[in-house]
Amino acid sequence: xxxxxxxxxxxxxxxxxCEGVILCLFKYFIFFMISIFxxxxxxxxxxxxxxxxxxxxxxxxxxxxxxxxxxxxQYLESSSGYLTPxxxxxx
Numbered sequence: 465x466x467x468x469x470x471x472x473x474x475x476x477x478x479x480x481x482c483e484g485v486i487l488c489l490f491k492y493f494i495f496f497m498i499s500i501f502x503x504x505x506x507x508x509x510x511x512x513x514x515x516x517x518x519x520x521x522x523x524x525x526x527x528x529x530x531x532x533x534x535x536x537x538q539y540l541e542s543s544s545g546y547l548t549p550x551x552x553x554x555x
Contacts, residue, residue, distance in 0.1 A: 517525045517540065528541040529550065538550040 514524065515529055517527050517529055526543055530539045530541050530547065531537070532539065539547040540550050541547055
């Protein structure tokens with residue numbers, strides 16, 4: 465734990481508290497950024513959220529594959545929600 469310098473004045477106390485708060489926020493920011501990096505790396509390495517419409521883990525199509533329960537026909541859903549019949553695949 466870091467010792468906060470205090471010279472006995474109100475101004476010195478304010479600077480010391482401010483320095484401690486900034487240091488604490490900086491540590492939490494660094495921890496947050498490292499956590500985001502590790503989670504992103506984990507998702508990329510272990511292929512989370514990839515389906516057969518994607519080229520690879522790093523080249524995603526942005527489409528979702530939907531299957532009609534009655535006919536078994538597959539559809540591609542865009543990010544805006546539009547459906548297109550999927551053709552040229554072996555089901």
